[in-house]
Structure formats: C-alpha cells, structure tokens
Amino acid sequence: MQFINAIDFMFPLLANTTEAADSSLVLAAVLLSLVVVYFASKLGGELSNRVGLPPVLGELVGGVVVGVSVLHLLVFPEGGADASSSLIMTFLQLTAGLTPEATPAVFTAQSEVISVLAELGVIILLFEIGLESNLKDLMAVGIQATVVAVVGVTVPFAAGTIGLMTLFGIDAVPAIFAGAALTATSIGITSKVLSELGRLNSKEGQIILGAAVIDDVLGIIVLAVVASLAKDGVVDVSKVIYLIISASGFLLGAILLGNVFNKTFVAIADMLKTRGELVIPAFIFAFLMAYLAAIIQLEAILGAFAAGLVLEETDKRKELQRQVCPIADMLVPIFFVTVGAKTDLGVLNPAIPTNREGLIMATFLIIVAIFGKVITGFSVFGQPQINRLAIGVGMIPRGEVGLVFAGVGAASGALSKPLGAAIIMMVILTTFLAPPLLRFVFPDSDDGTNNSEQLILDASTDKPLALETQSSVVSTSGDSGNVS
C-alpha cells in the first residue's frame, strides 16, 4: 500500500481499495508517460538542432516515433487505440501488477491527464509568447497582419474549394470543408519556431504572430459557418454574428483591461510575501483569461496569449519571463510530443486503396496549402525591406487547427474517406515542412550568431549556456526596443 494512494483514502470512510489501486497506477502510468515524452522531446529536439533545424520539429518527430505510428508507447483512445495497444500499459502489467481488468480505466485516466497536461503546455507556451511580444509592436503591424490573415484565408479557401470541385468533381459541401481546412494557421508551431529562431520580435515575426492570431479568430468563424452548412445546408447567421462580436469584444476588452490591470497586478505581486508571489497571480490571471476565451467559443490559448500581452507591459515582465521559462520547459514539450504521438502516418501508406485515391487529392491540397499561404507575404504593403517569403512561409503550418477542421468534417459525415485522408496528409506535411522551411527563409544574423555562439561555448562549462538562454530572451525583447 502506497503513500500515493492517500488521496483516495480520504473521507468519508467509504473509500474502497480497488479505487485506490487505480489511483496509484494512474500516477505510475503518468510518470512513465512523462519519462517517454521527455526522452522523445529531448532526443528529437537535440538531433533536430544539431542538423540546424528548429528543435520543435524534432519534438514532433520524436512524438511520432513514440506514438501511434511507430512504437505505440504513447497512444490515445481518441485515435481509436485501445488499452491493449499501449506499450506503457503492457509495461505496467509486467512491472506494477496492473491487472488486465483494471487496464482500460487506467489507460483512459492516463490519456486524459496527459491530454490536459498537453493543453496546459500550449496555454503556457502562448502565455510565454505573449510575455515576449509587445502589444504596441503588434498593433503597429496590425493592418499588415490583418491583410496577411485575410489573404491567407481567402486564397487557399477559394483555390482549394474551386479546384476540388472542378478538377476532382467533389460536391460543394465536402469541397468547402477541405477549403476551410486550408485556411488554418497553427499559432503554436509558428510562434515556437519563431521564438527558437530568435525572430519573434522581428517585424516579420510580429506580422506572422499577429496574422496567426487573426487567422485563428477567422478560422473559428469559418468553421462555425462550414459546420452549420454541413449540418443543414444553411448558415447559422446568429452564431456567426455572436462569434464576431464575442471575439472582437474579448480582444478589445483584453487590450483595455491591460492598461488598468497592469498596475493592479504589480500592486498585488508587491503585496505578496510568500513563495510564488509572482507566478501564482500571473497564472490566476492567465488561466481566468483562458477560461473566459474558451467559454465564449474562442480558444483558451488566445486568452493565455492576451494575458501574456497584458503582463508584458508591467515592470515585472523580465522576472516573470525568467520564472515562466522552466515551467514552459516542463509543460510545452508535452504538447508537441502529444501532437506527434497522435499523428497516424498510416494515412501516407499508399498500399491502402483509399490513401492512394487520397494521395492525388493530397498533392493538390498541399500545393494550394503552400502557395496559398506563401502568397500572403506579397500582400504586405508599405514595408519595402521586409522578408516577404518568410512571412508567407510562417503562415504555412496547419498543425492542430487544421486537424480540428478534418475532425469536424469527418464527424459531420460530409467528408469521404479519401478526402479526409487527403486533408490529414496536407496537415501533416505543412506542419512538418514549415519549421525547416522557416529556418531556411530566415538564414542570417540572429540565428547564425546563436549557432556559432553555441559552438564556441560547446567546450566550456554549463553557465554560459544557461546565461545564453536567458540573454536570448532579453535580446529578442531588446529587438522590439522596449526593455523597461
């Protein structure tokens, strides 16, 4: 009987031992899953970094290796996997006395916990990105970002929908779904890569970030339209109006609130004398904003990003960045490895007939997906010196957002199996291609310097490395010219 069972043996005295056994096994399963996640993320991230690619790509690939596609260590029930296909469950049966009867419950609980940890990871990531961004800088490129977002939504949508209908003879509703899936931009992957390249606060980075946020909001509206179309053939106008109003209200409210809440937050943090005096109030704020964003049908991560932006304007910013950094180091990899682990590369297997049919459509979708976003860079006006290709490439990854469209489409029954597989292939390829492409369109300066710095520091002690991590945060903030 273990200490970790304590939680289940609480009052009243009715607790029973089988429940307790489960709880300790769930913890064991979560611990083992985290060990697998961290191994995959570090191995993948480091190897990716060695060959000059963004670490996050390695984390995604590491996730694929431990996930449903290869090793089956980390599988999830939503992927259609059951407990018996999870190697971690098998391992627990061998080592921890997990019985076959108790396995499904432990498997479900473990998947639930890891999924929520992954969600918390991406929430912390966007909070951190918000902390490293500057609202005024973002507003300064607001019009360009809006243009990029709108072009990046309309061009792939129109080209994808019309192309599928004319070239492949697909019906209007499924074609519109596929077109909608092409509009997404994964703010998580894009912002992480930009941060890794030290380009988050470059003008290009700010435009990409701003456009990705707007794209996210547009995507939510497009999805609502498409989903109601698929459901009963008509658009639910009231829902669309509600979404537009709530999204604008939330973003405007966050900005206005920011000016007031800044001082309150600093005052509260200064009053507190016990440990966590900065991180806990910050997380209360970030999690509340994430919750608010989630319940008004926006995304939780947008709330966390807004909270980060608000706190960026306080003079606690640097200390908060310093403290959030290790928390992000702990939680963010869970998100990327989980995304990789849930990616079933089986859809790329040409031996399966529906895949073969899907592959041709996928080729078309991928071309539209890449060129439809790359073109957005050339819609930026009034910035002659800007790296237009980088902006376009930054908008390419569909990531989790693209999968939402595929999932809703599949659930609504509107998508045929080949078209569904084609959309998923498009999402996988754009997601995995974007980090190396971004690396190559941002070839010089910051990043190059970082690399050579690392090589020089290679032989020395650990201190400079630790400092370097910090100084890169400071220097990227410095880029935006607002070190307070």
Added chain:
Amino acid sequence: MQFINAIDFMFPLLANTTEAADSSLVLAAVLLSLVVVYFASKLGGELSNRVGLPPVLGELVGGVVVGVSVLHLLVFPEGGADASSSLIMTFLQLTAGLTPEATPAVFTAQSEVISVLAELGVIILLFEIGLESNLKDLMAVGIQATVVAVVGVTVPFAAGTIGLMTLFGIDAVPAIFAGAALTATSIGITSKVLSELGRLNSKEGQIILGAAVIDDVLGIIVLAVVASLAKDGVVDVSKVIYLIISASGFLLGAILLGNVFNKTFVAIADMLKTRGELVIPAFIFAFLMAYLAAIIQLEAILGAFAAGLVLEETDKRKELQRQVCPIADMLVPIFFVTVGAKTDLGVLNPAIPTNREGLIMATFLIIVAIFGKVITGFSVFGQPQINRLAIGVGMIPRGEVGLVFAGVGAASGALSKPLGAAIIMMVILTTFLAPPLLRFVFPDSDDGTNNSEQLILDASTDKPLALETQSSVVSTSGDSGNVS
C-alpha cells in the same frame, strides 16, 4: 468549436463530436479548478504568513474553505461527493454550456487530473527538498534519525493500541489499526514547514527529515503487517520481508547510483543545447526514480527525494534549484489545497452521535499522537545542544500518511465508525497543529531575520523580494556547509 478540441479530433477520422465537447469542458473545468486552488493557496498562505505562521498551514486551511467542508468548489468523487455537489460543475453548466448528462464524466476527469497534478506537486516538492538537502549531512545524523523514527513508531503504536484495548475495550485488530495510524509522519508537511522556516538544513531539520523518511518506510511495513492481520488474522511474512529488502535495496541503490550518476548527469546536461537542457534530464531521472519507488511498493515521493539528493551532489545544483523553484511554486500548492479540500471537518461535528463517541477516543488518540512523537526528541543522544522539543514536534503531523491507514482500515471493515472518525480527527488535528507548533519551537535566528528582512523590503520594489527568495535557498544550502 474550439481549438482546444483539436486533441480529440485527431486521427483516424472516427472521432466523434461528443468526446470533443467533453475534452474542451474538461480543460475549462481544470482551468477553473486551478484558479480556485491558486486563490485559496495565496489567500491562505499570505494570511498565515502575516500572523507569523507557516504559509503551508494557510494553504491547507484555504483548501478546507474551498473544499468539501465549506464552499464545495473543489470536491472529489472519492469523498463521496457527486458531480451535482461541485460548485465548479454548476458554474460550468451556467457559463460553458455543460449539460447535466455530460457533467458526471467531466467531473470525474477533472478530479482525476487535479489529483494527479497534486501528486506531481508533492513529487516535485520532495525532489526540491532532496535538492536542498545533503546526503552526507543526512548520513551524519543517520543513527539519531533512525532512533527518532523507531521511537516515534513504537511508542505511539504501543501506547495507542494498549490504551484503546484497556481504556475503551476495543478489540485487538481495530486497536492495532488505530495504533498503526499513530505511527505515521507526513514528510510532505514537515519538510515544507522546515523549508519555510529556513530550518531544513539545521541539525534538527536534518534529523527530522531523515527520521520522516525512515518513518515512511517503517510505516509502509507496519501497514503491510496490519493489513494482512486484518485480512486473515495472520501476518504475511513474505510480503514484509519483500518490503524490507526492496526498501533497503532502493535506498542503498540510490546512494550508490548517486556517485556514478552525478557525473553522467552533468555530462548529459552539458551536451544538451536546446531549452530545458537541465530541467528535462532532471525530471526524467526524478520521475523514473519515483516510478521505480512506486512499483516496488515504496512511495513515489521517496524516489523523487532520492533523485533530488543525488542531483544535489552535482555542480548543477544551484541552477537546478533556481529552475525547479517556479515549477514547485506552480504545482506544490495544488497538493496542499487538495489535501485541505478533501478534509471533511464534518467528523468534528459533535451533533452526530458517532462523532460524539469518537470524540472521546479522539481526545485520547490526539494526546498519544502528540506525546508519542514529542518524546522522540529526547531519544536523541550525543547532541547536547540540540532543540529536542523541535525534533519531537517536527514528527507530529500525520497528514496524508495517517489517512492511508484510516482508509485501509475502513476498507478492510476492521474499524467501527466512531473509531474511524476518531482516527481522522487525530490526523486532522496533528496535521493542522504541527505547522504553528513548529513555528513556535523554532522561535529565533534564521526565521526572525527573514521576517524582519521582509518588513524592511516591504516598501521597496519587487527585485529584492525575488532575490530574497533565491538567497534564502542559497543560505539554507550554505548552512550545510557544502556550497560547491
């Protein structure tokens, strides 16, 4: 449709929308629960600190206030609560469109996630305590700690069991169970209070910590004996031998491994170039050790503590402490608030007949619980200058460990309702009394200085506060004379 549903819309295309809705609501419920946890912990911790008591007491009380005893914001199914009694679920129904049908599933998932986060919190806490402790210092007081632990197990056990049998006419098996519950010491609460008082690395602190670890191991063995006694009246000798061998093997193995793994860990961390280069390898090690400890029937937290001790001997110690600090700030409060939230003060209500009967036994148990541990301080030999009272008081809190005994006893059917309630009253009172008592038996020096320092810094900016947190960690490590 929200981004946070993405995780559920993964491959294959069979995902259905109801599952997805749940997942986004589970995240919303977890975010809201965390906001409640953080509010309760900060409000309680700060108020407790203001009146000169350890913050952790305030976190426990804050948990009681938001938990099953008062506000019903944070309730858990193990406490016999169902989803309808959770105010967070009611709130989600009002704000987030949670349907009554979906509520039980969301409630279960939310409770599971928060419970695991709490477990991760106490694992990180013990890892951090290990990082702040020193193996050689602990070994130097090893014999005293063993004596304290053995006295602290045998005296309360004998006095409690014999007292219940002779004074209250209780049967042998339930009396032995109650006696066993008296042997526990909550390493989590004790170590946290010591750390807050800046006394973790005092000689008294080291003896308490060492004794609490040994007490934990002894407690596991006692519980195995008692549980098999309750089950079929005979002691399962093979299980006891297995536990003794595996516990000794694990602790010895950890110490030996420490000397080898030190260098490997530093070499690995030096090789890594991407973010999390220190925290991720450290957590891989800590979680593996926690997993190993858990599956050999020890406690996960003992594994994490051993991992912390091993890494304390590397020259990465300070940087690791600095990075683990905010992670602990984020996760540890979840543990203490959860313990408080699960504590049902209803057992103290004398209006309920079984409680009245229990209250008399509880009074006896509490006296034995306090004096049986306070006496341990006087068993320390060869340390004339030592604060014997402080050592004894440090062993008082039963915390979660005491509840394990109560839970196993209740589940086995051996305990009558009044005796069960009496044990729980004893656990509650020793847990909540120990932090203020410890504060008063450690009256002077370090802690006093800290307090006055804080008062001086009160009016200034936040920087000194942040620095103070760090410097207090450094200074406590410095006490043990091994700053490398």
